[in-house]
Amino acid sequence: MRTNTGLWWLLSAFFLLMAVVYTTWSIIAHPDLPWYNGIEWVGSVALLFTALMGALIAFYIGRVHQAQGGELPEDTLTADIDDGDPELGEFSPWSWWPIVLAFSAALGMIGLAVGAWMMPIGIAVFVVAIVGWVYEYYRGYFAR
Numbered sequence: 001m002r003t004n005t006g007l008w009w010l011l012s013a014f015f016l017l018m019a020v021v022y023t024t025w026s027i028i029a030h031p032d033l034p035w036y037n038g039i040e041w042v043g044s045v046a047l048l049f050t051a052l053m054g055a056l057i058a059f060y061i062g063r064v065h066q067a068q069g070g071e072l073p074e075d076t077l078t079a080d081i082d083d084g085d086p087e088l089g090e091f092s093p094w095s096w097w098p099i100v101l102a103f104s105a106a107l108g109m110i111g112l113a114v115g116a117w118m119m120p121i122g123i124a125v126f127v128v129a130i131v132g133w134v135y136e137y138y139r140g141y142f143a144r
Contacts, residue, residue: 008058
């Protein structure tokens with residue numbers, strides 16, 4: 001985590017430097033305008049907020065690292081691959097329900113683009129897909 005914290009602080013410093021360079025360059029590029037009218041505000045503010053968001057993430061990761069009191073397996077040179085391999089849950093490689101769920105999302109997006117009459121169809125397919133995905137272990141070949 002120490003490396004992650006350092007990388008986020010480095011990114012934050014980079015974006016802060018780029019915000020200063022971008023703002024200065026924008027002022028220099030428009031010598032005929034007053035300095036406050038020469039600034040391109042959208043890019044300057046976006047770069048500044050990107051630096052602030054990077055600093056927020058770096059601060060958070062640093063505090064979590066201090067509170068944790070130890071190193072992650074990824075930070076230890078003697079760690080094995082299995083040390084950092086947590087149990088992520090149970091996934092069904094044979095399940096077709098995620099595809100049906102994606103189809104319902106596609107129907108919803110098409111309903112937004114084409115016409116509102118398709119939105120209830122997409123919502124109905126969504127409900128069927130969610131119910132099917134939740135209850136796929138209760139019926140059929142893979143029932144428990």
